[in-house]
Amino acid sequence: MTDKRDLLILGGGLVGMTLALAAAKKGLSSHLVDRADPASLTADGFDGRASAISTASWRLFRHVGLEETLEPHGCDIAAIAVLDQMKRGRLDFRPEPHEGTLGRMFANRQLRLALHEAAKKEPLISWHAPVEVLSRDRSEFGVSATLGDGTVLEAALMIGAEGRGSPSREEAGFKMASWDYSHRAMITGLDHSKSHENIAWEIFYPDGPFALLPMLDGPDGQHRSALVWTVDEKDAAGVLKLSDRAFLAEVHKRMGDLLGELTLNSSRSSYPLSFQHTAKIVEHRLALVGDSAHGMHPIAGQGLNLGLRDVGALVEVLDEALRLGLDLGDAQVLAKYEKWRALDSLMVMGATDSLTRIFGIPGKTASAVRRLGMAGIQRTSWLKAFFMNEARGVSGDLPELLKA
Amino acid sequence: MSDATTQPRSNTSAGTISGATIRADEAAHFGKLAKDWWDPKGSSAMLHRLNPVRLQFLREAIDLHWACDIEARRPLAGKSALDVGCGAGLLCEPLARLGADVTGVDAAPENAAAAAVHAEGAGFDIRYIAGEVGALDLGTFDLVTAMEVIEHVADKRAFVAALAARLAPGGLMVLSTPNRTPQSRLLMIGAAEGVGLIPRGTHHWDDFITPEELDALLDEAGLDMGEPRGIGFSPAKGLHLSDNLALNYIVTARAR
Numbered sequence: 001m002t003d004k005r006d007l008l009i010l011g012g013g014l015v016g017m018t019l020a021l022a023a024a025k026k027g028l029s030s031h032l033v034d035r036a037d038p039a040s041l042t043a044d045g046f047d048g049r050a051s052a053i054s055t056a057s058w059r060l061f062r063h064v065g066l067e068e069t070l071e072p073h074g075c076d077i078a079a080i081a082v083l084d085q086m087k088r089g090r091l092d093f094r095p096e097p098h099e100g101t102l103g104r105m106f107a108n109r110q111l112r113l114a115l116h117e118a119a120k121k122e123p124l125i126s127w128h129a130p131v132e133v134l135s136r137d138r139s140e141f142g143v144s145a146t147l148g149d150g151t152v153l154e155a156a157l158m159i160g161a162e163g164r165g166s167p168s169r170e171e172a173g174f175k176m177a178s179w180d181y182s183h184r185a186m187i188t189g190l191d192h193s194k195s196h197e198n199i200a201w202e203i204f205y206p207d208g209p210f211a212l213l214p215m216l217d218g219p220d221g222q223h224r225s226a227l228v229w230t231v232d233e234k235d236a237a238g239v240l241k242l243s244d245r246a247f248l249a250e251v252h253k254r255m256g257d258l259l260g261e262l263t264l265n266s267s268r269s270s271y272p273l274s275f276q277h278t279a280k281i282v283e284h285r286l287a288l289v290g291d292s293a294h295g296m297h298p299i300a301g302q303g304l305n306l307g308l309r310d311v312g313a314l315v316e317v318l319d320e321a322l323r324l325g326l327d328l329g330d331a332q333v334l335a336k337y338e339k340w341r342a343l344d345s346l347m348v349m350g351a352t353d354s355l356t357r358i359f360g361i362p363g364k365t366a367s368a369v370r371r372l373g374m375a376g377i378q379r380t381s382w383l384k385a386f387f388m389n390e391a392r393g394v395s396g397d398l399p400e401l402l403k404a
Numbered sequence: 405m406s407d408a409t410t411q412p413r414s415n416t417s418a419g420t421i422s423g424a425t426i427r428a429d430e431a432a433h434f435g436k437l438a439k440d441w442w443d444p445k446g447s448s449a450m451l452h453r454l455n456p457v458r459l460q461f462l463r464e465a466i467d468l469h470w471a472c473d474i475e476a477r478r479p480l481a482g483k484s485a486l487d488v489g490c491g492a493g494l495l496c497e498p499l500a501r502l503g504a505d506v507t508g509v510d511a512a513p514e515n516a517a518a519a520a521v522h523a524e525g526a527g528f529d530i531r532y533i534a535g536e537v538g539a540l541d542l543g544t545f546d547l548v549t550a551m552e553v554i555e556h557v558a559d560k561r562a563f564v565a566a567l568a569a570r571l572a573p574g575g576l577m578v579l580s581t582p583n584r585t586p587q588s589r590l591l592m593i594g595a596a597e598g599v600g601l602i603p604r605g606t607h608h609w610d611d612f613i614t615p616e617e618l619d620a621l622l623d624e625a626g627l628d629m630g631e632p633r634g635i636g637f638s639p640a641k642g643l644h645l646s647d648n649l650a651l652n653y654i655v656t657a658r659a660r
Contacts, residue, residue, distance in 0.1 A: 027477060140439070141525050322477055324459040325498030327526075331444035332456050 005029040005126065006318075006328055008143050008155035010136070010168050012036075012129055014051070014108065015290030015307035016161030017115040021064040022311055022401060024124040026319045028328075031153040032119065033145060034129040042112050048189040048266030049108040050213055050226035052077065052200070055100060056402040057308040063401045069114040074104035075216045078198035085205055086256055102200075105213050105226065107189075128153070136168055138285045143329070156328040158286045159314075164276060166292035172283040176276050183208050184236040186229040188268040189215070190251070191222040193260030203255060207232050208273075210254050224265060227251065230273065240270060282338045285329035287314060293341070306344075312399030313340045340399075420533050431521060438518035441492030447603050448494070450596070451552070455494055457635055457643045458551055461654045462578055465630075466502075466547070469576045469658070478503030486545040486570055488537045489553030493519035493530065500528045504547065507531045509540065538566035546572050551580045551654075555612050561621055568625035571659060577627065580635070580654035584612035587650040591637070615653055622657045630656035 007023055009016050012034030020032045053061070053074065061070055079094035080102055095102060119125050132148035136158065143158040160168035169176075190212070201212040208230025215224040229251065231239050242250065248262050281288040290307030314337050321333040444452045463479075466472060472479035481503030487496050490508030492515055500506045506528075510516045513534035523530045533540060548571050550563075557563040571577055582588045589609045596602040613621075619629045632655040636646035645654075 140442075141527070323475070324456060324463055325501035326456060326459065327497070327501075330456075332452060336456075 003031075003126065004142065004154040004156075005031050006155060007031070007157050007159055008145055008153055009033065009159045009161055010133060010145065011161035011163060011166070011290075011292070012038075012127065013161065013163060013290070014111055014115065014304060015311060016159070017112075017119055018060065018064065018308060019159065019161060019289060019311045019314065020125045020127075021066075021115065021118055021122060022060065022315045023318065024122045025064055026315060027124070027322070028315075028318060029124040030126065031145075031155060032125055032127045032129075033131060033133055033147065033153065034127075035132050037130040038112075038116055038127075042109055042116060044109070048187055048226065048269060050105055050189075050215060051108055051111065051304045052103045052213060053106055053111075054103045054305040056312075056398060057305045058104060059403065060308050060312055060401050064118065066114050066118060069117065070106065070110065073110040073114075073216065074106055075214050076101045076198050077103050077105060077200045077214060080200045080202065083201070083203045085203065086254075105200075105215050107215065107226075126153075133167070136171060138283075143285050156285070157318075160286060160288040160292040161290050163291045164274070166288065168286060169278070169288055169292050172286055174278045174280050174283070174288075176278045182233040183230050183273045184233055185271045185273055186227070186231060186236075186239060186268060187270065188227050188264055189266035190225050190227050190259070191218060191263045191265045192225060193223065194258075195223050196225050196259060201255070201258065205230075205254065207235070212255065212259065218265065222265070223259070225259065229254070233272070236270065240268075244268075279342060280338070281341060282334035284331070287334055287337055289314060309344060309399065309402060310341055312401040313337055315401060316399045420531055430517070434514065434517040434521045437514060438492050438522040441494070441515075441518055442522060448491070450602050451491070451494055453643050454552070454635070455498070457645060458495075458580055458654055459498055461580075461633055461645055462549070463502075465576060465578055465656045469656070480504035480547065483546040484572070485547040485549070486537075486542065488548070488550040488567060488570075489556070490519055490532065491515050493522055493532070495549060495551055496530050496532075497523065497526060497528055499547070499549075500530055507533065507542065507545070509533045509535060509537050509542070511536055536566075537570065538562060542570060544572035544575070545570055546575045548575065548577045549579070551578070552582075554579060554581045554618070555607065558611075560613060561624065564618075564621045564627075565625050568622075568627055568659075571627075573659065575658070577657040578654065579618070579657065580652065581618070582607065582612050582652045583649055584609065584614050585650045588612060588652070591651060615649060615655065618655070626660055627657040628660050630658075 006028040007020070007030040009020055009030050009032045012032050016032060016034070020030045023030055061067060078101060079092055082091040093102065119127055128147060128151070133145050134148055135146045137144045138158055142154055142156055144152055144154045145158075146152050158168060160166045162168065196212070196214040198214050200214060203210040209228070210230065211228040213226040213228070215226055218224050239247070239250070244264050247268065248264065252262060277294050278288070281293040289310040291303065293310065294306060317333055317337045317340070318328055321328055321330060326333055440446045441448050466479050467474050470479065479502055480499060483504050485499045485504035485506045487499065487506065487508045490496050490510045493508055496506045496508040496519065508516070508519055508530060510519070510532070511534070516532040516534040519530070520532045523532070533542070548567055550567060554560055554563060567577060582592055592602065593607055593609050597604045597606065615632045622629045632649055632653040634646040634649040635643060635652040635654060636648050637643050637651065
């Protein structure tokens with residue numbers, strides 16, 4: 001007797017797992033499949049990646065019951081400061097006290113720990129990991145996946161949450177608009193002698209943005225930030241080969257004494273950057289969420305937030321389907337999800353992509369134009385409000401789960 | 405837009421149909437028919453788009469009538485439901501998911517057979533019967549629905565009386581049908597059938613019935629009609645519940 005569930009979620013990353021939990025809160029059962037070993041994903045030093053969790057995304061975590069576990073691990077972003085290289089002229093996004101923060105920074109490891117712990121306790125989630133998916137099938141009455149150990153999992157709806165290289169998306173034959181930035185993000189954790197004062201720094205170089213994101217102090221009171229440094233692909237190999245000491249010297253060249261003396265507090269990792277977008281995110285009994293549907297440049301920290309907005313919208317649409325007695329794989333149900341998400345993701349991605357392009361043009365004139373533009377934004381309060389709302393993720397038509 | 409091809413005839417052959425009792429060679433045929441009915445892009449595309457809208461009305465009506473929790477997953481648990489003009493079961497299967505013990509009736513034996521084949525594949529225990537609701541001895545039901553059916557029926561008075569006779573005491577009836585207005589003539593027959601959104605020849609405008617006429621027929625059958633809601637169409641929203649009754653409307657009825 002097979003254990004047929006509501007959802008077959010392929011990919012148990014941050015987005016897939018949050019989806020499983022949010023769905024379970026609405027009474028939807030799921031198979032959650034991931035190829036990686038959960039223990040290694042949460043091991044100390046697995047990666048130094050961190051995520052900016054927007055206000056809207058935070059509400060989603062609250063709805064799925066993670067607030068208490070996560071609260072002590074988040075570092076408020078009080079302001080975002082934007083610089084064109086280390087030149088004069090700075091653009092500040094600092095909300096008024098009554099407007100709340102611009103988001104919170106979390107080590108991805110902490111997010112994973114909290115999600116894993118909650119998923120283990122949730123009886124509606126059947127978690128299969130580490131295991132490979134050998135084949136996927138979407139038929140008239142349901143979907144299935146055959147796992148490496150021979151197990152066949154069945155459900156009403158398949159969800160592709162495997163990230164950029166999503167095999168379920170590839171199999172469905174969705175055409176992606178995509179281009180490679182031919183850039184690579186270097187990611188690591190920094191300890192520094194000066195306090196970051198809860199400011200996120202985005203310093204733009206022609207090669208790409210150099211971002212410092214405020215993290216909570218370490219166990220011995222060390223001040224900490226997460227570094228996301230974008231380098232040209234042709235220089236990436238060289239940067240990767242640098243010793244820690246030489247790497248830190250290069251980092252220091254780009255940020256000066258902004259945060260005082262620097263040391264590394266995690267291993268260094270790197271990720272290729274590309275832009276991917278598909279207008280079609282649903283097919284017969286298949287819905288895509290997160291980077292499977294839209295991979296983006298991490299410049300504005302919106303990738304995960306966009307994925308979590310997918311989660312909120314999909315769960316709301318599925319909940320409504322249950323209330324109406326509709327099949328979870330019903331074409332009208334999935335079309336509603338696709339329509340809802342299409343505009344939002346394209347808007348955020350378009351903004352992020354043009355930001356990358358504007359700051360990616362080398363030369364003195366471009367730099368002057370950029371600084372002029374930044375001064376312009378600095379003076380125009382509604383434009384600033386728009387940017388801040390985008391960073392918080394509270395503009396557009398929000399799913400219920402992402403509302404207060 | 406038709407769930408049914410109900411035409412009043414006498415001596416219709418009737419019988420319960422289940423996926424298991426259909427001959428193998430016929431099952432393939434009905435399977436194909438069911439596939440077309442259930443294809444969201446097939447000839448029933450408009451019905452698929454209409455389904456969430458009428459279910460939304462139905463769910464609200466169920467919650468109000470039986471004072472159900474609006475979040476309940478199976479508000480019809482323990483209740484019986486009859487869908488008249490069931491087609492291939494587009495409404496029957498959601499009713500079964502909502503917990504009802506469902507019977508579907510369709511005058512066309514092909515439809516009932518296709519519905520039975522689909523229900524078996526989807527794992528539902530739904531009773532499908534081919535025949536005329538007035539000529540069948542079915543007993544009574546807590547919920548009786550006839551969606552997009554009455555416009556295809558010649559003797560509407562007899563049809564409404566037959567529906568009323570199937571309604572259990574304290575039961576709820578829900579009907580939907582196109583209105584007889586210049587707008588429906590233009591949109592549903594002129595435009596929608598013209599461009600193939602609805603199969604040509606599905607509707608005869610003269611057979612459409614206005615809310616006032618339906619109210620009078622229900623009244624004769626001893627039923628009180630609720631406030632009708634329109635089912636409108638706009639390019640931005642698609643089909644949706646609206647206050648404009650000009651195109652299509654949906655309404656509850658209950659015994660006095």
